Amino acid sequence: MGLALHVLRDPLATLMRVAREYGDIVCIPVFRHYRIMLNHPDFIEQVCILQHTKFHKSTLTKDVTQRLLGQGLLISEGDFWRRQRRLAQPAFHRTRIAEYGSTMVECANTHMARWRDGEVCDIAEEMMAMTLDIAVRTLFGTTLNVKAEEVGKSLGFLMRYSMRKARSPIKVPENWPTPRNRRAERETQFLDSLVYGIIKERQAEGNTNPHNDLLALLMSAMDEDGTQMTPKQLRDETMTLFMAGHETTALTLSWTWYMLSENPAVEARLHEELQRVLGGRAPTVADLERLPYLRSVVSEVLRLYPAAYILARTSIAPCTIGGYDFPTDTTFIMAQWVMHRDARYFDEPEVFRPERWMDGLENRLPAGAYFPFGDGPRRCIGQGFALLELGMVIATVAQKFRFKLVPGHRVVPDPLVTLRAKYGIRVKVHFRD
Numbered sequence: 001m002g003l004a005l006h007v008l009r010d011p012l013a014t015l016m017r018v019a020r021e022y023g024d025i026v027c028i029p030v031f032r033h034y035r036i037m038l039n040h041p042d043f044i045e046q047v048c049i050l051q052h053t054k055f056h057k058s059t060l061t062k063d064v065t066q067r068l069l070g071q072g073l074l075i076s077e078g079d080f081w082r083r084q085r086r087l088a089q090p091a092f093h094r095t096r097i098a099e100y101g102s103t104m105v106e107c108a109n110t111h112m113a114r115w116r117d118g119e120v121c122d123i124a125e126e127m128m129a130m131t132l133d134i135a136v137r138t139l140f141g142t143t144l145n146v147k148a149e150e151v152g153k154s155l156g157f158l159m160r161y162s163m164r165k166a167r168s169p170i171k172v173p174e175n176w177p178t179p180r181n182r183r184a185e186r187e188t189q190f191l192d193s194l195v196y197g198i199i200k201e202r203q204a205e206g207n208t209n210p211h212n213d214l215l216a217l218l219m220s221a222m223d224e225d226g227t228q229m230t231p232k233q234l235r236d237e238t239m240t241l242f243m244a245g246h247e248t249t250a251l252t253l254s255w256t257w258y259m260l261s262e263n264p265a266v267e268a269r270l271h272e273e274l275q276r277v278l279g280g281r282a283p284t285v286a287d288l289e290r291l292p293y294l295r296s297v298v299s300e301v302l303r304l305y306p307a308a309y310i311l312a313r314t315s316i317a318p319c320t321i322g323g324y325d326f327p328t329d330t331t332f333i334m335a336q337w338v339m340h341r342d343a344r345y346f347d348e349p350e351v352f353r354p355e356r357w358m359d360g361l362e363n364r365l366p367a368g369a370y371f372p373f374g375d376g377p378r379r380c381i382g383q384g385f386a387l388l389e390l391g392m393v394i395a396t397v398a399q400k401f402r403f404k405l406v407p408g409h410r411v412v413p414d415p416l417v418t419l420r421a422k423y424g425i426r427v428k429v430h431f432r433d
């Protein structure tokens with residue numbers, strides 16, 4: 001059994017304990033397999049950057065997400081991945097994504113208009129709905145003919161379905177007609193027909209109706225040899241951006257409100273900065289440069305509550321890491337949850353202190369010590385988009401609202417595919433004076 005029971009019972013605590021007790025490189029037995037856990041920045045740099053060609057994403061990641069993501073960027077490999085990344089990259093250029101800043105503020109305002117002073121809500125659910133709207137609007141513009149909530153329900157079901165599959169020791173094949181498998185099939189078909197429908201409409205329009213959204217950029221992207229993405233590739237990338245983009249950002253926002261609620265001095269300093277720089281007006285993309293404390297709050301939330309709390313890679317060739325030789329097909333894990341709490345790189349690592357980022361800490365850290373967006377060629381393509389969205393939403397919402405955790409509500413990090421709060425984050429909503 002190895003550590004299987006401990007991992008199932010409390011994965012985060014087990015990872016921390018293993019790293020603290022056994023050091024920088026650890027062999028973890030789980031059932032009849034083993035995983036190599038890397039707890040030193042140099043080893044993480046070897047896998048993600050210096051020897052990256054010797055590794056693929058782990059088969060577990062692929063197994064649980066393939067139905068929804070197909071051959072999308074997150075799980076494709078080799079030349080196919082390289083071409084897709086080359087085609088998608090320009091859509092995420094700084095100047096391109098800056099165009100979405102005002103859409104992000106609009107979506108935040110629409111959601112805020114529903115909140116009432118003194119009401120109690122689950123801020124994690126609210127953030128999920130808000131970022132889903134932002135994802136729909138930035139991916140498809142206004143061309144989606146069903147409600148964002150319907151898309152959210154389908155995506156939500158498919159994500160829970162994938163998570164259960166990842167966690168369950170008994171793997172029921174996807175083509176067995178169980179009620180859950182049949183629903184997964186229906187939800188996938190619903191999302192497919194939606195995305196293929198939009199692609200078809202746009203192909204029929206030709207250039208007569210130019211759109212200004214991510215899908216339009218992906219559709220017009222052309223490789224050096226003049227080829228473009230097929231409808232299937234467009235579908236896979238769109239699903240990938242949807243799934244990789246909205247949930248991670250929603251979780252980071254939820255953890256932000258939780259941290260601000262628990263740290264009134266930080267909240268007050270953030271509010272002071274927002275008042276001084278924005279004075280109550282809506283933020284613009286250019287303002288983010290002038291909000292260093294806001295950026296530090298985001299960095300600190302991503303340190304303590306990284307939505308992607310663990311990365312996994314499987315070797316496709318023999319490799320040497322930390323002086324040990326490993327054969328092909330060895331799985332390595334690198335946990336942001338653990339590295340971001342390492343006292344060798346962060347003073348008082350368990351303390352939420354955005355100030356630590358104010359004097360350029362990020363540039364002094366070695367590669368592999370802080371990697372909320374991964375690192376190397378497979379680094380998150382949406383990092384700039386996410387940082388923009390986090391900045392715009394926090395600046396918009398925090399100027400008008402404060403959230404106070406409901407007394408007695410337990411906030412428990414739950415490491416599924418991403419780092420969620422097990423019982424949600426129940427808060428009381430307060431208008432600011």
Ligand code: HEM
Nearest residue numbers: 073074244245248249307308372373374378380381382386
């Ligand atoms: C706070 C928000 C986010 C976090 C913490 C995050 C984190 C990550 C991490 C750690 C990876 C690397 C995974 C690995 O190496 O195995 C990744 C990859 C990726 N992310 Fe994000 N992400 C965020 C937001 C976004 C957004 C907004 C988008 C799209 C709009 C996005 C799209 C992607 C894609 C497509 C990949 C795969 C890139 C590739 O392999 O070429 N992410 N993300």
